[in-house]
Amino acid sequence: MAKYRSIVVLTGAGISAESGIPTFRGADGLWEGHRIEDVATPEAFARNPRLVHQFYNMRRAALKTVEPNPAHKALARLEQAFDGEMLIVTQNVDDLHERAGSKNVLHMHGELRKAWCLGCDGRTRWEEDIHETSRCPHCAREGRLRPDIVWFGEIPYQMDRIDEALSGCDLFVSIGTSGNVYPAAGFVALVRHFGRAHTVELNLDPSECSRMFHETRHGPASQLVPAFVEEVLGP
Numbered sequence: 001m002a003k004y005r006s007i008v009v010l011t012g013a014g015i016s017a018e019s020g021i022p023t024f025r026g027a028d029g030l031w032e033g034h035r036i037e038d039v040a041t042p043e044a045f046a047r048n049p050r051l052v053h054q055f056y057n058m059r060r061a062a063l064k065t066v067e068p069n070p071a072h073k074a075l076a077r078l079e080q081a082f083d084g085e086m087l088i089v090t091q092n093v094d095d096l097h098e099r100a101g102s103k104n105v106l107h108m109h110g111e112l113r114k115a116w117c118l119g120c121d122g123r124t125r126w127e128e129d130i131h132e133t134s135r136c137p138h139c140a141r142e143g144r145l146r147p148d149i150v151w152f153g154e155i156p157y158q159m160d161r162i163d164e165a166l167s168g169c170d171l172f173v174s175i176g177t178s179g180n181v182y183p184a185a186g187f188v189a190l191v192r193h194f195g196r197a198h199t200v201e202l203n204l205d206p207s208e209c210s211r212m213f214h215e216t217r218h219g220p221a222s223q224l225v226p227a228f229v230e231e232v233l234g235p
Contacts (some may be wrong), residue, residue: 004232005084008169008197009075010187012091014176014204015221019066021094040151049132049146056147057129059093060112068100071175071225076101078229087165091177091184093149108156108184114148117141123148156183166191172199173228176221179207188212202228 013021038044039055068076079086079102088097088105093112097105110116115126115134122138126145134145150156166172172191179185188209191197201213202224210216217224 004082004171006165006169007078007082007084007086007171007173008165008191009086009088010091010172010174010177010184011075011088011097012175012177012181012184014178015069015071015225016066016092016094016096017176018071018220018222019069019096021062021066021092021096036152040149041153042151043153045146045151052147053130053132056112056149060127060129063094063112066094066096068096069222071221072096072100072102074226074229078232079104081233085165089162089165089184089187091181106158106161108150108158108162110147110149110157112147112149115145116148117144118146119144159183162187163190167194170197171232172197173202174200174207174213175202175225177203177207179209185209200228 034055038048039052045052075088075097086104088102090097090105090107091109093107093110095111095113113126115124115130117124117136117138119136119141120139122136124137130145130147132143135142136144166187167190169191172188174188177184185208188199189212191199192212199213199215201207201210201216202221203210203216203218204220205218206216217228
């Protein structure tokens with residue numbers, strides 16, 4: 001572990017799937033029976049906010065039925081034991097990393113348990129359902145709340161911070177990602193461009209960008225991640 005001073009871990013749907021959270025986007029392109037265009041775009045929300053709220057309310061409620069798995073817990077242990085800088089950049093909107101004990105987590109696609117007010121731009125921790133009549137706790141306006149989720153056509157959060165972390169890391173690990181959703185799919189190419197970091201893919205199957213990594217390991221995240229963390233931590 002002494003050779004690493006800065007670690008960036010990218011996680012995707014594969015790490016949470018083993019906790020029982022569906023990846024939602026199936027082979028037919030549907031999310032839980034809905035077209036992406038109907039539930040995951042700003043235009044969909046403007047057209048039918050009730051449907052969009054119902055979709056994310058169900059996903060938020062489902063979070064209460066799942067727990068972090070050994071992969072989440074192993075990353076939390078690595079963060080606690082590592083004396084350098086470590087950042088988890090997750091594409092997931094669940095809170096399983098935090099519930100496992102990780103502190104330095106960046107949700108580039110937003111968080112299910114947050115609401116965003118389009119009236120005052122305030123963001124609020126939100127545990128229950130959101131409705132068209134829900135009031136913002138900051139400005140008290142009704143009907144202006146939406147899920148704090150980055151939808152298709154919107155820019156992921158904190159890209160400047162992510163770029164800075166990627167440019168300065170000396171270990172980049174990608175876990176449970178398909179490699180076909182940008183900008184996250186381009187992170188390994190960016191890291192390789194800077195030429196200083198070792199890159200590792202831990203994935204159930206080879207991703208679209210597996211060939212870009214120095215090292216690839218394939219299998220369940222709940223097995224691969226704890227084993228890899230043990231190697232990094234050393235004896």
